[in-house]
Amino acid sequence: MTGGAPAQRQARAVRLGPRSVAALLLVSAVGVAGLGWPFLAPPDASLNAHAQDAPWLFAGLLVLLVAVVAATISESGLGPKAVAMLGVLAAAGAALRPIGAGTAGLEPMFFLMVLSGRVLGPGFGFVLGSVTMFASALLTGGVGPWMPFQMLSMGWFTMGAGLLPGPDRLRGRAELLMLAAYGFLAAFAYGTVMNLAGWTFMNTLASDIAFDPDASVPDNLARFVAYCLATSLGWDGGRAAMTVVLTLTLGTTLLKALRRATRRAAFEAPVTFEESGEVSRPT
Secondary structure, X not given: OOOOOOOOOOOOOOOOOHHHHHHHHHHHHHHHHHHHHHHHOOOOOHHHHHOOOHHHHHHHHHHHHHHHHHHHXXXXXXXXXXXXXXXXXXXXXXXHHHHHOOOOOXXXXXXXXXXXXXXXXXXXXXXXXXXXXXXHHHHHOOOOOOHHHHHHHHHHHHHHHHOOOOOOOOOOHHHHHHHHHHHHHHHHHXXXXXXXXXXXXXXXXXXXXXXXXXXOHHHHHHHHHHHHHHHOHHHHHHHHHHHHHHHHHHHHHHHHHHHHHHHHHOOOOOOEEOOOOOEEOOO
């Protein structure tokens, strides 16, 4: 918190209502089941008999559920100003993603998502993360069965930034350190989630670290850890390092810009009517 300055309540682009929260919980539960079913189903479960089909089923279901969540949140108060800001930030994130694609996981988009979620709140953050990943997939040609899991996981972690403590009071270096720490952990968590999404698509005959529907849960867990170490540890480390560096160097400027834009948009300011009949809007 800055020295002696009075705390100013931070506006939210979207206020989550009961329907929005229920929709988020539903899609999150389905997402957890779609990602974690190899560790939730015993080897003799009927689901393992469809090990090649299950990832496609969950991917298709997640597309519909993420769309339902976005629509539900929109109905709860995503007004024209919030839609405009959503479009700008999603376009910026989609444009940033190809810059580091294929280069040791250096993804500046992740830094933008974390800081945007912090300023604009969890509801807006979930929609922003999901829409940005969808737009970037179209832009880069990265459309595939992994895309719904990318949308969901980026929505989770952008929303998580909006749930961090002290949105109205915590400012300055303390806030930057908190966001840098969150971005560091979220970068590895995002990589782990995406590993879960892609791991089950591997053919057991092609690798001894692929998911084996006939193996025990501990054996598959060991396979998954080996898969993460072999395929994505360096990539996730690059993403985490870049997120920390950008947060600490550019975070103050971007947070100020986002908060200034949020105040000027006056998302939560009501429209009033004067006696003359004219509409009085916040400036």
